Amino acid sequence: MEHLAILPIIIPLLSGILMLLPPVCRDNWRQRILSLAALGAVLLVSIRLLALSASGEIQLYVLGDWQPPFGIVLVADRLSTLMLLLTAVLGFGAMLYACGGDDKRGMYFHPLFMFQMMGINGAFLTGDIFNLFVFFEVLLISSYALLIHAGGKQKTRASVHYVILNLAGSSIFLFALGILYGTLGTLNIADMAQKVPHLEPSEQLIAKTGALMLLVVFGLKSAMLPLQFWLPRTYASASAPVAALFAILTKVGIYSILRVFTVVFGEDAGGLAQIAQPWLWPLSILTLIIGSLGILAATSLRQLIAQLVILSIGTLLAAVAMSRVEATGALLYYLIHSTLVCGALFLIADLIFHQRGKAEDRFVTARQMCQPVPLGIAFFIGALAIAGLPPFSGFVGKALILKAADMNAEAVWIYPAVLIGGLAALIALSRAGTSLFWNISREPDACERTPKIKLVAVYLLLATSPLLVIFGGPVSDFTEQAAIQLHGMSSDLEPLLRPGGKS
Template identity: 55%
Template structure:
């Protein structure tokens, strides 16, 4: 039975998503309960897989008993298990928050939410490139509808931009997969890595073209410069629980770069090894600079948080560009922190906007808030964490990344990353003082916020001190994960040599 856990993060939200869409006119309370329970079950399964992967085991599930490299396989190693757990926690906080009323502002919220959860989990589990494309499309289709949840001019405008760019990315993805299949004769990532060792020299050009096309696609998902322009407005316009779940979307792109280029284009690929690093390193630094400028220029709290997501994407991609196990371990710790904290800040920004009346989330003077004290406390915790102030997890993540940089890299990374942190402190301090200190005119406004919203925000922001308390074990896990990624032969042997655990 334990082997079948691998498929459950895909099957559970798939089945519940279908049931919720078929009963879309049913009881709101029943739909909420079903969605929350399913997400909680996915979290439990993710925890079980995380514990299983923690001993270094690589297990796969061959659907229909078609063994790799011929069939569809779902693979669990340290990295995929970590990403599943992260997604489950973020989704749980988001769906609980949505039960406070956001899910009723449009139709089919919970069904679409489960489909997006299924697509994200599938992208983290799949062992072949074509099904990575399929799961990308599943999560994107759900995200198109969720972005429009509740309607509104700004959401429609952002959605059009978002859809057009991602459709272009999907077309490039399919072309890249076709090129790599034509050159190598396989789509299974482990099998492709094995075949590149003996690839004829005349096919190097084709594989290089396919690999760089994939880098463009994954860079678009990860919001790397100059492909990030879709992110700020789309995230700022999305409903709060959707924007919070979207905090994992850029990390899907980062994950894909880590997975594909460490496994297929690792040290065993000869002349094709480390194709991505020169490109990713410099574009990541540019993304950091662009995100920092956006953080300072933002005059809306949601837009400010969206640019903080962009800064975090640049930081993570800089870790990828450094190309060492130490850097990979550091970026994985930072990835956990930034995904959960920025997700919580999107939810918190919506709560603040609800209590400010017409001023909404714009960073301007407004009336005092009914629950301003509690909101200000949560804002202070979230701002300190995302800006990288000690003793919260952001400080640990940034110190680990700075320490992982080698001599030549420090010359660029240290000043840019530290200045971005200073810019975040300035922007968040300005926002906090305007929202909570300068808003003293008029009567207190806004009704008491629903309890599910407090629970959802509290769950996500509480992960920052928790990551500090568990910094030792978490860092040990991320170091072991980085070492496993640095040894692609382990994945190849587990899948192609039949040494992996399969039902």
């Protein structure tokens, strides 16, 4: 139990290293078994950590016994353990799908996938911003290779844009860290939160510069307007299991904004309190608008799903901008829903892509698919869920976010943007379903049927949407408690700095 918090990082790391060594590296089946076993173990550890955090206990794991704020510390609270469990479920579903044959299309898929999981889990657990940068780089380096997995002109072009933009973001991240460390003398999040309110006016201006640079970096990671243009091409060109896993990458940016601008630059930050809110409000609404337009303009299913990711990011950013416990709790519920359903939709798009011949997933008349019934049912469930229609979790998530809005000041902006975005999604998905399943030119030719393991992976992820509704009470209660704990950290930092490793 003492070392439980570091296992979501250690398990993928050791598994990835083992996959690079003989005899595992020479046997695809051994890699598959090890990958699924490792992800299953991470899933079980994440469930246990979530159960422990439900009591309100914040578990600190101090590496090398170097106590905070000087050492490397991992923080397992309600928010971070929730994100760990979300990543584990999505990663397990994506890997299950990849074991249907996608992992054979290029080299080193399994170890790269493990290193990606390690970076994502580390970003959610770390208690200081410098190690957030380190884990960002780990997950980005893995994503560069995974994006180009199996090769191709389209993937190469998308990867060049993705790599250049993220290298620029990493440079800005380093500049921001240098500015904040020079001003505060620390990069431990809890220690920063203690020192920010006591800065002199001249120091506040420098710290504000570093903070806004961090907002730019996190905005790039989360695909916030005007930094969202890399996402549609990148996600549409990635292989299906990689695109499904990438559904969590934008949420790393959202998580970072929540963690840094609620704890460090939140309500108790003195002259730097809520410095991100004036920027987040207009940018979130504009992200919703550009996402709605992108959905209507999409010409293929993968492009449509990528634009739906941008639309969900706009909705999440609007909830972040409200900066209240109720809004953050609703945000976390909607974040779980949008991540898992978008991941499932990327997998569905790949199945459709391979069953429509030369038409692929474009919205044109084509031959009938070999398995229209299971794919049609999966698409129908995913479309209803992501569009926000009852009885699926998208409806509940959007309703919670709209309920959290201030009727006097915020509702006039967020209600039209969210509702119009949902209408645009419904129109675009209806058109997509009609084009893909009804506009049939002829009977299907002989084609390879989808492996059952891929359908299992798709329905596993889709099943989370009705489950989020069935268990909506406990889930929304937990997300609300996670929001209360997050918003209360800036006024009670002792558990995050207390020597001994536990609160």
